[in-house]
Amino acid sequence: MYYFTYAVFMAGFFLVYRVIHSPFGHVLRAIRDNEPRAVSLGYDVARYKLTAFVISAGLAGLAGGLKALVLQFAVLTDAHWHKSGEVVLMTLLGGMGTVMGPSVGALTVVAMENYLSGIGDWVTVLTGLIFVVGVLAFRRGFVGEAFHLARRFPF
Numbered sequence: 621m622y623y624f625t626y627a628v629f630m631a632g633f634f635l636v637y638r639v640i641h642s643p644f645g646h647v648l649r650a651i652r653d654n655e656p657r658a659v660s661l662g663y664d665v666a667r668y669k670l671t672a673f674v675i676s677a678g679l680a681g682l683a684g685g686l687k688a689l690v691l692q693f694a695v696l697t698d699a700h701w702h703k704s705g706e707v708v709l710m711t712l713l714g715g716m717g718t719v720m721g722p723s724v725g726a727l728t729v730v731a732m733e734n735y736l737s738g739i740g741d742w743v744t745v746l747t748g749l750i751f752v753v754g755v756l757a758f759r760r761g762f763v764g765e766a767f768h769l770a771r772r773f774p775f
Contacts, residue, residue, distance in 0.1 A: 621690055628686055632679055637719055639675065648672055709747075713754050715761025724763050 650658045688694040714725025
């Protein structure tokens with residue numbers, strides 16, 4: 621099951637990479653940066669936003685289905701609002717605006733939850749504390765700061 625999960629992850633990762641670096645992705649970036657300008661250039665902003673939402677929902681549904689397939693069960697707590705906040709936490713910690721950032725953030729948060737699970741309910745408090753320190757210390761997220769340092773100090 622590991623190889624199947626890895627293949628699906630890599631296919632989804634490749635899809636996201638291709639969407640970002642396609643003309644469609646450039647239009648989405650233009651909409652994010654200056655929506656009135658994109659409208660004045662003649663783009664149907666509502667259609668582009670809907671398409672981006674459908675792609676996002678499809679990938680989220682694929683991830684949820686894959687999780688249920690791997691774990692052999694699905695629980696109702698996965699539909700709680702706390703999980704949405706956890707996804708935002710992962711994205712901010714890893715780095716918004718990067719392809720690898722959310723993956724690195726997810727790896728960091730899941731690793732913290734697994735390794736710190738022995739302290740009980742304090743995991744949430746400690747995760748929040750690490751999140752606050754991470755956001756204050758790494759403004760662009762872990763991956764964003766790494767890219768910034770790599771650009772600043774070329775080898």
